[in-house]
Amino acid sequence: MKRQQGAELYLGIALILLLTVLAVFSPLFANYDPHQTDAKRWLQSPGEEHFFGTDRLGRDIYSRVVYGARVSLAVGFLAMLFSITVGTALGALAGYFGGFADQLIMRLTDIVLVYPAMLLALTLAAIFEPAIWLVVLVIGATGWPAVARLVRGEILRLKSLEFAAASRMLGASHWRVLLIHLLPNAFGPILVAATVAVPAAILTEAGLGYFGLGIQPPIPTWGNMLREAQNYIRHAWWYATFPGAAIFITVFAFHLMGEGFRQRLDPDSQPGRGRRAYYH
Amino acid sequence: MEAILALKAIEAVYSSGTHRFVKAVDGVSIAIFAGETFGLVGESGSGKTTLGKIVVGLERPCRGSLYYKGRRVDPAFRREIQMVFQDSAAALNPRLSVADLLEEGLVIQKIGDRAERMQRVAKILADVGLDKKMLKRFPHQLSGGQRQRVALARTLVVLPSVIVLDEPVSALDVTASTRLLLLLARLKEAYGLTYLFISHNLAVVLQICERVAVMYLGKIVETGKVETVFKLPAHPYTRMLLDAHPQPDPMKKMPFYQLAESKILPSTAYGCGFHPRCPKAALRCQSVAPALVQKSEGHFVACHSAVKYSIT
Amino acid sequence: MLTITDLSVVFPAGNVQALSELSFYVAPGETVGIVGESGSGKSMTALAIAGLLPPAAKAVGEIRFWGRHFVIGVSSNSDWRAIRGSELGILFQDHSTGLNPLLSAGSQVSEVLRFHQQKSKREADNETARLFSLLGLIPAEVRMRQFPHQLSGGMKQRVMLAAAICCRPKLLIADEPTTALDVSIQAQILCLLREQTANAEMSLLLISHDLGVIAQLADRVLVLCAGQLVEEAAVAKLFSNPAHPYTNLLLASVPRLDLPLALNVPVMEDNDEPTNGCGFASRCPERVSKCIYNPPLIRLSDGRKVRCHNRR
Numbered sequence: 005m006k007r008q009q010g011a012e013l014y015l016g017i018a019l020i021l022l023l024t025v026l027a028v029f030s031p032l033f034a035n036y037d038p039h040q041t042d043a044k045r046w047l048q049s050p051g052e053e054h055f056f057g058t059d060r061l062g063r064d065i066y067s068r069v070v071y072g073a074r075v076s077l078a079v080g081f082l083a084m085l086f087s088i089t090v091g092t093a094l095g096a097l098a099g100y101f102g103g104f105a106d107q108l109i110m111r112l113t114d115i116v117l118v119y120p121a122m123l124l125a126l127t128l129a130a131i132f133e134p135a136i137w138l139v140v141l142v143i144g145a146t147g148w149p150a151v152a153r154l155v156r157g158e159i160l161r162l163k164s165l166e167f168a169a170a171s172r173m174l175g176a177s178h179w180r181v182l183l184i185h186l187l188p189n190a191f192g193p194i195l196v197a198a199t200v201a202v203p204a205a206i207l208t209e210a211g212l213g214y215f216g217l218g219i220q221p222p223i224p225t226w227g228n229m230l231r232e233a234q235n236y237i238r239h240a241w242w243y244a245t246f247p248g249a250a251i252f253i254t255v256f257a258f259h260l261m262g263e264g265f266r267q268r269l270d271p272d273s274q275p276g277r278g279r280r281a282y283y284h
Numbered sequence: 285m286e287a288i289l290a291l292k293a294i295e296a297v298y299s300s301g302t303h304r305f306v307k308a309v310d311g312v313s314i315a316i317f318a319g320e321t322f323g324l325v326g327e328s329g330s331g332k333t334t335l336g337k338i339v340v341g342l343e344r345p346c347r348g349s350l351y352y353k354g355r356r357v358d359p360a361f362r363r364e365i366q367m368v369f370q371d372s373a374a375a376l377n378p379r380l381s382v383a384d385l386l387e388e389g390l391v392i393q394k395i396g397d398r399a400e401r402m403q404r405v406a407k408i409l410a411d412v413g414l415d416k417k418m419l420k421r422f423p424h425q426l427s428g429g430q431r432q433r434v435a436l437a438r439t440l441v442v443l444p445s446v447i448v449l450d451e452p453v454s455a456l457d458v459t460a461s462t463r464l465l466l467l468l469a470r471l472k473e474a475y476g477l478t479y480l481f482i483s484h485n486l487a488v489v490l491q492i493c494e495r496v497a498v499m500y501l502g503k504i505v506e507t508g509k510v511e512t513v514f515k516l517p518a519h520p521y522t523r524m525l526l527d528a529h530p531q532p533d534p535m536k537k538m539p540f541y542q543l544a545e546s547k548i549l550p551s552t553a554y555g556c557g558f559h560p561r562c563p564k565a566a567l568r569c570q571s572v573a574p575a576l577v578q579k580s581e582g583h584f585v586a587c588h589s590a591v592k593y594s595i596t
Numbered sequence: 597m598l599t600i601t602d603l604s605v606v607f608p609a610g611n612v613q614a615l616s617e618l619s620f621y622v623a624p625g626e627t628v629g630i631v632g633e634s635g636s637g638k639s640m641t642a643l644a645i646a647g648l649l650p651p652a653a654k655a656v657g658e659i660r661f662w663g664r665h666f667v668i669g670v671s672s673n674s675d676w677r678a679i680r681g682s683e684l685g686i687l688f689q690d691h692s693t694g695l696n697p698l699l700s701a702g703s704q705v706s707e708v709l710r711f712h713q714q715k716s717k718r719e720a721d722n723e724t725a726r727l728f729s730l731l732g733l734i735p736a737e738v739r740m741r742q743f744p745h746q747l748s749g750g751m752k753q754r755v756m757l758a759a760a761i762c763c764r765p766k767l768l769i770a771d772e773p774t775t776a777l778d779v780s781i782q783a784q785i786l787c788l789l790r791e792q793t794a795n796a797e798m799s800l801l802l803i804s805h806d807l808g809v810i811a812q813l814a815d816r817v818l819v820l821c822a823g824q825l826v827e828e829a830a831v832a833k834l835f836s837n838p839a840h841p842y843t844n845l846l847l848a849s850v851p852r853l854d855l856p857l858a859l860n861v862p863v864m865e866d867n868d869e870p871t872n873g874c875g876f877a878s879r880c881p882e883r884v885s886k887c888i889y890n891p892p893l894i895r896l897s898d899g900r901k902v903r904c905h906n907r908r
Contacts, residue, residue, distance in 0.1 A: 327778040327779070327780060328749070328778055427634065427635075428634065457633045457634050457805040458633075458805055458806070458807065458846060458849040458850055459633055459845060459846065459849045460633070460634070461849070461851075462848075462849040462851070465851075484778055484779060485779070485851065486779070486853065487808075487850075487851035487852055487853050488851045490851070490853055491851045491856065514853065524780060525779055525780065526853065527783070528779040528780045528782065528783035529779055529783075529808070529853060530782070530783065530786060530806070530808035530809050530811065530812045531808055531811065531812075531852070531853065531854075532807040532808040532810075532811045532835070532847070532850045532852060533811055533835060534811045534812075534814075534831045534832050534835050535832070536811075537812060538783060538786070538787070538812060540787050540791075
């Protein structure tokens with residue numbers, strides 16, 4: 005039972021490390037220039053020369069998938085950082101101080117939660133030229149309320165434990181209690197939220213890319229590759245399959261890792277959390 | 285003698301969900317003298333913990349005033365008054381080592397540099413009877429008794445004069461509890477402390493306290509010297525608590541004990557709060573609340589029948 | 597009736613021997629008390645008999661219960677389930693988690709009756725109402741419809757007691773049944789347990805660290821220290837003339853209403869390193885050189901059993 009839980013976590017981490025290496029050292033893994041078109045070799049099926057085949061402009065799909073990992077992972081991590089930072093900060097303030105701040109922040113999360121990411125992206129895309137920073141901003145801005153709610157609940161629970169009161173009695177400021185005593189103890193759930201936020205952002209980016217609202221060609225992203233592939237799906241199965249598989253594997257890896265963390269940080273197995281030890 | 289800590293007519297209310305406001309503490313006045321251990325006993329819901337929290341500033345009274353060393357003070361956190369909680373596991377941050385936990389008070393109060401602070405921490409750790417090797421441990425690696433001593437040491441680093449002990453031994457087994465009680469007595473002398481000792485265990489209160497107040501539904505029903513109150517209880521509630529205490533003696537079996545299911549009396553009700561459970565309840569107990577009157581030197585009781593209550 | 601032979605429990609992960617070769621019996625109608633500090637193995641004994649040991653524990657031993665024969669680690673979960681709740685009642689300490697918050701108090705008891713005794717809903721409800729009135733959960737019809745969050749701690753504990761005894765078990769295991777409760781409710785539960793064992797010819801295995809509770813109810817007492825049985829005696833003999841120094845320490849540590857706190861209680865730090873010798877040696881005032889070897893359990897001339905080199 006325990007071994008299996010560990011295995012999930014390590015498989016997830018191993019896959020993510022592999023993807024990260026792929027993204028950072030893309031030129032070493034790609035055997036073609038992802039932008040190099042070749043009119044004579046368009047829509048070739050996978051073979052010795054082109055592992056994943058070529059696209060409608062004769063570009064090597066394998067190399068494009070490898071380069072696409074850069075964009076996907078970068079967007080995933082940056083959007084996660086954005087939503088975790090904003091969500092943690094606002095959730096902690098709401099949970100710790102309560103009252104008016106809590107009301108204000110929670111109503112703000114309500115507003116954002118009912119506003120779909122796609123709609124926000126459409127609005128912004130109409131105003132600005134879609135660029136990577138904009139995609140990160142859109143995804144991050146729609147992702148933080150879930151984190152804020154989680155952190156708020158966690159802070160509310162921790163605040164009721166007496167160690168926060170004990171520190172206040174020693175003369176600690178609110179900031180000290182929040183930053184030294186409460187937030188570090190909320191680390192576990194935040195970590196799990198982070199591992200969920202990355203694949204969610206990658207999926208949203210792919211979705212935006214598919215609708216042409218994400219990062220624009222010729223930069224290869226898994227999302228805009230899928231968009232290009234949609235007209236050829238009957239004639240060239242490899243065109244959509246490989247970018248799709250890349251998305252699937254990445255999301256799967258993060259979920260494995262998230263599930264592994266979640267099990268490991270379960271209240272029953274973490275010292276000091278939950279109720280007093282039951283067995284005398 | 286002037287009281288180091290005095291509470292005058294403290295009232296506190298809390299709203300409990302769908303219920304209306306309930307008076308947790310209802311006009312309590314207590315004077316605690318420097319160097320004594322004052323016991324506060326009662327069952328859950330008697331308001332004893334709320335009173336303790338008011339003393340340290342964790343909760344605010346809605347009426348009444350607090351005097352510290354003769355001066356009227358606002359209810360707020362102050363270094364001189366600290367608290368030790370019942371659940372030592374919840375009272376220590378699980379992510380901090382014992383060294384960090386003990387150093388925190390000094391860091392907050394900006395006392396000394398790191399070396400000086402660790403020196404003081406080491407001395408206090410020895411004073412509470414813990415080995416130096418405990419400094420590197422985390423709360424979950426300690427036994428309940430050890431955790432409670434760390435919690436006590438944490439308050440001692442800031443040199444308080446009053447410590448509120450809220451059920452400090454009720455989560456411990458007998459041997460750990462006895463060791464903590466003996467340690468508390470020793471530290472009181474060494475550090476010149478005054479204790480407000482909150483407990484539901486009368487035997488423990490008898491062992492460690494000099495004076496005691498018995499609380500029921502937010503009111504003090506009896507107060508005085510521990511020997512007087514426990515040997516010659518004047519209030520039926522005190523007598524009931526004493527009878528309910530299981531004696532560690534197979535020859536002294538307790539009589540059959542049937543608790544009357546008390547109707548929850550609204551706090552605005554007239555009369556004595558204890559009358560639904562009282563074996564001596566008379567008609568006027570339902571209509572007139574008894575005042576706390578002096579029965580003998582320093583022994584106060586709030587009961588209509590106390591004057592006639594025969595001493596057995 | 598209940599015979600335990602050579603019960604051992606180890607936690608391989610932490611290299612902890614929770615229980616070693618514990619053997620004892622419980623006669624019909626008898627109340628056997630188990631006392632010891634935290635970590636002495638007393639709760640493990642209860643969990644092992646009920647077949648509820650945590651998965652991380654490795655256990656060996658045999659249990660005979662009314663002609664049924666269980667080999668720990670071999671008998672399957674369904675073997676236990678047949679007796680748990682029907683012939684074997686279990687009452688645990690934690691009244692806040694022992695009840696299902698989504699079921700009414702009455703249905704938690706009647707479900708047990710319907711499962712084990714195949715009673716109709718109506719029969720089960722009538723029986724539950726009878727039990728509720730018996731245990732002072734009155735008015736029974738109202739209490740049965742209430743949900744756990746609407747009941748006080750003492751009432752929840754009584755509902756759990758009702759669920760444990762509703763099938764008239766031959767043995768009730770009560771693990772710290774009153775530890776988290778107020779003294780008046782504790783007294784009531786103890787009296788109810790005493791009555792049930794007297795009337796229903798039910799045996800009781802009472803586990804507690806409170807010697808007051810043990811003295812009130814038990815006929816015979818087992819003292820556990822570091823997973824070993826160190827003394828077994830009739831309750832009167834144990835309290836009047838303890839044979840093992842560990843029993844002595846436990847008795848001296850109990851806060852009493854009639855005697856001052858024993859100041860000679862050894863305050864030595866526990867030795868948490870595992871030892872092959874006597875588990876109490878590091879704290880024992882009568883320690884001699886051969887205490888590094890584990891003493892055998894010997895029978896004294898008056899029928900008591902004790903595990904100490906100095907009592908040969």
